Amino acid sequence: MAFVSEIVGLSNNIFFEVFPKLSENEFEWEKEQKDYENWDSFAQLNIITFAESKFDITFSLDESIEIKSANDLLNCINSHLK
Secondary structure (H helix, E strand, O other), rough: OHHHHHHHHHHHHHHHHOOOOOOOOOOOOOOOOOHHHOOOOHHHHHHHHHHHHOOOOOOOOHHHHHEEEHHHHHEEEEEOOO
């Protein structure tokens, strides 16, 4: 199982992969989907797919829909790794 710092780092990196123009200064764990200019259904799918692949987990449809921030993603990943 990954250490907490690894989980946080990998989760953070997902957002920089999906949103390549996102700078470190712009990233906030609580920043919501509506606050990202390019967070559309394709970006949502990429976030889910990258997380599932990196952590070898599978989100339910409900979980996938409920992820609206980096913090939501982190919490969802953590719930699968317990």
